[in-house]
Amino acid sequence: MTRRLIRRESRGDLPLLACLAAVVLVLTALCAWAPAFAGGQEDRALRQRVEASQAQAPLISLSTTPQVFTTVPPALDTAALLDAGPTLTEQLTGPAARRVTVTGGSYDYEQASLISPRPPGPAYAATQLSLSHLPSARVHLHYVSGQPPADRTPLGTPPQVALSQATARALGVRAGSRLTVQFTKTLGVQSAPPHATLLVSGVYRITATRDDFWSGRETLDQPSRYPAERSAGTVLAVRGLVGLDAADLLAGAGVGGPRFTWQLRADLSGAALDQARALTGPLSQYGAALDEALCQGVDPITSDLSCHVGGQPTGPLLVIDSLTPLLTAFTAQDQQARRLATFAVDALAAVALATVTVAIRLLLRRRQAQLRLQRARGASTVRLVLLRCAVAWPVVVIAGLLGWAAGLALAPTGTSGSPQPMTAALVTSSVALTLPVMTWLAVREPRRPGRLRRSRRNIALGRRVVLELTVLTATTAGVVALRSQGPDGILGAVPVLVALSVVLVLLRCYPFVLRLVLRPARRGRGTVGFIGAARAAHDAPATGLALFVLVLTLGTAVFGGLVNRTIDDGLATGAAWSTGADASATAAGTVTPAADSRATGTRTALQHRYTVDLTGQADGAEISPVAVIAVDPGQLAAIAPKSPLAATVLARLTGPTNARAGAHSGLPSLLSPDLRARERTGGFTSRVVRAGQRPRDLVFRPVGTLSAAELRDPLLGPVTAQIAAGTPLLITTADAARLMPPQSSGSTVLLLKAETPAAGEPAALRAEASRVLGPQARIRVRSETSSALQTDGLTRGLGTLYATTSILAALSGLLALVLELTLTSHERSRTTSFLRTLGLGGTAAGALHFLQLLPLALASAVGGILVGLLEPRLMAQTLDLRQFTGGPAQPALHTDFSLTVALVAGVTALILAAAVTEAVLARRRGLGAVLRLA
Structure with a gap:
C-alpha cells in the first residue's frame, strides 16, 4: 500500500468523502454547541422562576425571638439586632456565601388585646392589634394625616404607631389618639399581662404598585373580622406599623420580644442551575451551622437553646428555605424537557447513521470493479479494508476535530451546560468503524455453494422473517416500557424503532x-x-x-x-x-366594592371564597373543609358568554334574589363530584355567626353536579389556585356573601373583561382592578x-x-x-x-x-x-x-x-x-x- 495509491483512491472518492466529512462535522459541532445552549436556556428558565418567586416573598429567611428578661430592667437593642443580619450569612460556605445576601430585617409582635378606645359600631367580642416594623413598607404608603412613626421616639413619649384609613375608621381613632394595649404575659417571668400605651402618629393609605409586597400583608390596609373561638361574637383584627425603637420601649414596659426576621436573597446569574445546586447543600446545613456558631447553653426560663445575635441573647434561629423546593420542582420540569429532547436527538442520530451507510454503500459500489480486480490479483481482505480506512479515516478525524472546534467557538460560555467530548468521540468512532465493517462485508471471501439454491433462498427468507419479528418485538417492548416509566436516554430511541417497524410493514x-x-x-x-x-x-x-x-x-x-x-x-x-378573563385581581378576605365601581368599557365579576364545615342533612356526617364559592350568575355570563360553566351557573343557580328567601329555602348550589359522593340525596347545613347576630344554620340545596369540563373552566382558575388539591368544592349564588360572615382566611377574586381596545390595555386593566379591590390585590393580566x-x-x-x-x-x-x-x-x-x-x-x-x-x-x-x-x-x-x-x-x-x-x-x-x-x-x-x- 503506497501513498500514491491512497492519493489516487482519495481523488476518486472525494465527493462521497465530503459527504461523510459533512455529517461528522455537523454532529461533532452539535456535541460541543447544543449542551451549552441547552444549559443557557435552563439557566434562563430557572432565573425567571426565582425572580418571580422572590418578587412575591423571600425564598430564604431567618427568624428568632430575642430574650429581653435576661437583664434588669428588661432591655432590647433593636438597631444592633437588625444590623446583625449580614453577619448571619457568614456561616454559609463556598459559593453560597457569594450568592446569598441579606436584603433587610423586620420584626412582628403577636396579637395583643386593645383595651381602649372601644371600636364604634357593632359590639365586638374582642379587638386584636398586631404591630410590625417594616422598613420596606414606606415606599408603598402615603400619609393623609400625621407622619410615619419615628425610629427614635422623643423621651417621655409612648411608642408611635401608624394605621391605615380603614383601620383608623374601624377603631374610631385619628392621628394623635392613644391606644392602650394588653400583651401576652411571659410564662415563668410575669404573673400578669403587661400593658402599654401607643400614640397614633399618622394615618396612611396605600399606593398602587406593580410588585407583590402586599401579598400576605393585607391586614396592614384592611381590618379583618372572624368569629370568636370560645364565645359568641366577632373578633376585629387590625395591624399597625411601628418605628425602629418601639421594641426597645415596649421591652422597658415589660413586653416580651417580638419575632425578628431577616430576608435573604439568592442572586443567580450566568450558570444559574449549577449555582442553585451548589446552594442546596450549604442551605440544608445552614440551621445546624448557625446553632453551632451562635448558640451555647440553655435559656433558664424557656429551657430552649440560647443564642446570641448582635450581642443580644435570642432563642433558636429558624431557617425557612423555599429555594430548595423550587429547585426540586424545576428539576422535574427540566427532566421532562430533556426526555422530550431525546426523541429528536435520537432520530437525528439514526438519520445521520443511515446517511453514512448510504454514502459508504455508494462508495463501495463505485469501487466495485476495482475491488474485484484487486481481489483477483491476490489482494487480501485485510489489505482492501485497510486501504479503504487509510483513505477515509483521516478525512473523518479531521472533520471531527474541525466540527468540535467550530462548536466550541459558537457555544455560549458561562452556562450550566458543558460540551460533551465523549459523545463527539463516539460519533466520530461510529462513522469511522462503519466503513471497515461494510468494506469487509463487501470484499470478504464468498461461501462455497454447498446447498441447493432453493435451500439458500429459504434460509434467507427465514432470516428476514426472524429479523422483522425481532424488530417488531423490540418496538412493542419499547413502547410498553416507554408508557410505563417515561422516556430516557435509551427509550428515547423507541420512535426510531417505530419508524423501522412502519417501514417493514410498508415493504411487506x-x-x-x-x-x-x-x-x-x-x-x-x-x-x-x-x-x-x-x-x-x-x-x-x-x-x-x-x-x-x-x-x-x-x-x-x-x-x-x-x-x-x-x-x-x-x-x-x-x-x-x-387569569380567568382578560385580567383578574385577588385580595385576601371578603371585599365588597362600591356598586358603581365598574369603569366604562370594562365588565367585572366577583367571586368570594370561603372555607366552611358542612353537615349532611341526610346522614349528619360532617365534611371539613369545603371550599364555598359565591358568584353572581349574570356577571359570569357577561364575562364569558360561551363558557360552559357560566351557562350551567346561569341555568341552575338563577332564582330569587331575596336573601331571606334564600336562607329559608336553601341556597341553590353546584357540587363537585367528590362532595356529591359524600351526600348523595340530601343537602348541607353550615353554622354561621355574623357580628351582633345569633348563630344560625345556613342551608345549601344541591341543584346539580359539576362536570370535569366545568371544573377546568378558566373562570375557576384564579380561585381554585388558592384551594388545596382534593378539597371539595361548592358553588352557590352571591346571596351567600350577604349571609356568611367575613373570613380572614377567605379571598375575593375580581374578573375583568375589556369591551373596548383602550380598556384592554394592561395598564388600564391594572388601574381598574386596583381601583376596585385596592392596590394590595394581586393582579394578573x-x-x-x-x-x-x-x-x-x-x-x-x-x-x-x-x-x-x-x-x-x-x-x-x-x-x-x-x-x-x-x-x-x-x-x-x-x-x-x-x-x-x-x-x-x-x-x-x-x-x-x-x-x-x-x-x-x-x-x-x-x-x-x-x-x-x-x-x-x-x-x-x-x-x-x-x-x-x-x-x-x-x-x-x-x-x-x-x-x-x-x-x-x-x-x-x-x-x-x-x-x-x-x-x-x-x-x-x-x-x-x-x-x-x-
Whole structure:
C-alpha cells in the first residue's frame, strides 16, 4: 500500500468523502454547541422562576425571638439586632456565601388585646392589634394625616404607631389618639399581662404598585373580622406599623420580644442551575451551622437553646428555605424537557447513521470493479479494508476535530451546560468503524455453494422473517416500557424503532399493492405502466434504507410540529386559566366594592371564597373543609358568554334574589363530584355567626353536579389556585356573601373583561382592578401572563431544539435520498436503455422513470404521516406538556396540518424531481451510451 495509491483512491472518492466529512462535522459541532445552549436556556428558565418567586416573598429567611428578661430592667437593642443580619450569612460556605445576601430585617409582635378606645359600631367580642416594623413598607404608603412613626421616639413619649384609613375608621381613632394595649404575659417571668400605651402618629393609605409586597400583608390596609373561638361574637383584627425603637420601649414596659426576621436573597446569574445546586447543600446545613456558631447553653426560663445575635441573647434561629423546593420542582420540569429532547436527538442520530451507510454503500459500489480486480490479483481482505480506512479515516478525524472546534467557538460560555467530548468521540468512532465493517462485508471471501439454491433462498427468507419479528418485538417492548416509566436516554430511541417497524410493514405491503396495480396493467395495451410497477416492486427491498430515512425524517418533523403546535395552543389555555378573563385581581378576605365601581368599557365579576364545615342533612356526617364559592350568575355570563360553566351557573343557580328567601329555602348550589359522593340525596347545613347576630344554620340545596369540563373552566382558575388539591368544592349564588360572615382566611377574586381596545390595555386593566379591590390585590393580566409563558426558557429551548434537529435531519435525509437514488439509478437507467433499444420513445421512457419512483414517494409520505401521528398517541401517558403551558389538565394534542402537508409535498416533489432529472438525462444519451447500458 503506497501513498500514491491512497492519493489516487482519495481523488476518486472525494465527493462521497465530503459527504461523510459533512455529517461528522455537523454532529461533532452539535456535541460541543447544543449542551451549552441547552444549559443557557435552563439557566434562563430557572432565573425567571426565582425572580418571580422572590418578587412575591423571600425564598430564604431567618427568624428568632430575642430574650429581653435576661437583664434588669428588661432591655432590647433593636438597631444592633437588625444590623446583625449580614453577619448571619457568614456561616454559609463556598459559593453560597457569594450568592446569598441579606436584603433587610423586620420584626412582628403577636396579637395583643386593645383595651381602649372601644371600636364604634357593632359590639365586638374582642379587638386584636398586631404591630410590625417594616422598613420596606414606606415606599408603598402615603400619609393623609400625621407622619410615619419615628425610629427614635422623643423621651417621655409612648411608642408611635401608624394605621391605615380603614383601620383608623374601624377603631374610631385619628392621628394623635392613644391606644392602650394588653400583651401576652411571659410564662415563668410575669404573673400578669403587661400593658402599654401607643400614640397614633399618622394615618396612611396605600399606593398602587406593580410588585407583590402586599401579598400576605393585607391586614396592614384592611381590618379583618372572624368569629370568636370560645364565645359568641366577632373578633376585629387590625395591624399597625411601628418605628425602629418601639421594641426597645415596649421591652422597658415589660413586653416580651417580638419575632425578628431577616430576608435573604439568592442572586443567580450566568450558570444559574449549577449555582442553585451548589446552594442546596450549604442551605440544608445552614440551621445546624448557625446553632453551632451562635448558640451555647440553655435559656433558664424557656429551657430552649440560647443564642446570641448582635450581642443580644435570642432563642433558636429558624431557617425557612423555599429555594430548595423550587429547585426540586424545576428539576422535574427540566427532566421532562430533556426526555422530550431525546426523541429528536435520537432520530437525528439514526438519520445521520443511515446517511453514512448510504454514502459508504455508494462508495463501495463505485469501487466495485476495482475491488474485484484487486481481489483477483491476490489482494487480501485485510489489505482492501485497510486501504479503504487509510483513505477515509483521516478525512473523518479531521472533520471531527474541525466540527468540535467550530462548536466550541459558537457555544455560549458561562452556562450550566458543558460540551460533551465523549459523545463527539463516539460519533466520530461510529462513522469511522462503519466503513471497515461494510468494506469487509463487501470484499470478504464468498461461501462455497454447498446447498441447493432453493435451500439458500429459504434460509434467507427465514432470516428476514426472524429479523422483522425481532424488530417488531423490540418496538412493542419499547413502547410498553416507554408508557410505563417515561422516556430516557435509551427509550428515547423507541420512535426510531417505530419508524423501522412502519417501514417493514410498508415493504411487506409493497408486493400486495403493486400486484393489484399489475393486474389491470397486464390487460392494457401499453407496457410502460406494467414495467414501471414491476420494476418498483422489484426495487422495493433495495430502496428500504431510503424509505426508512424519509419516514423517520418526516415522522420526527411531524412529531416536532405537533409538540410545538400543542404547546402554542396550550399557552392560550394556560394563560386563560391563570387569569380567568382578560385580567383578574385577588385580595385576601371578603371585599365588597362600591356598586358603581365598574369603569366604562370594562365588565367585572366577583367571586368570594370561603372555607366552611358542612353537615349532611341526610346522614349528619360532617365534611371539613369545603371550599364555598359565591358568584353572581349574570356577571359570569357577561364575562364569558360561551363558557360552559357560566351557562350551567346561569341555568341552575338563577332564582330569587331575596336573601331571606334564600336562607329559608336553601341556597341553590353546584357540587363537585367528590362532595356529591359524600351526600348523595340530601343537602348541607353550615353554622354561621355574623357580628351582633345569633348563630344560625345556613342551608345549601344541591341543584346539580359539576362536570370535569366545568371544573377546568378558566373562570375557576384564579380561585381554585388558592384551594388545596382534593378539597371539595361548592358553588352557590352571591346571596351567600350577604349571609356568611367575613373570613380572614377567605379571598375575593375580581374578573375583568375589556369591551373596548383602550380598556384592554394592561395598564388600564391594572388601574381598574386596583381601583376596585385596592392596590394590595394581586393582579394578573392575560396578555402579560401569555407573554411570560411564551418566553419561558424551557419552552423556547425545546422549540429551538426541535426546529434545529428537524432541519438537520431533513438536510441529512435529503443527502441520504440523493445518494440512495444515485445508488439505484444505474438499474433504472439500464432498464430504460434496454427498452429504448426495443423502440421505446423518449416520452414513454420519462414516464417509466416517474412510475418507478412514484411508489417510493407515496410510501414515504404515508409512513411519515403515520409515524408522526402514531408516536404521540403511543406516548400519551408520558408526554406531559402541562409544565410548558400551565393549566389544570394535559393540553390536547394538536397536529400542525399545514407543516405536515408542506413536508409531504416537499418530499414527494423531491422524489419526482429526481425522476424528471433521470428522464432528462436518459433522453440526452446517444445511441452508443444506450447500447452500452443495455
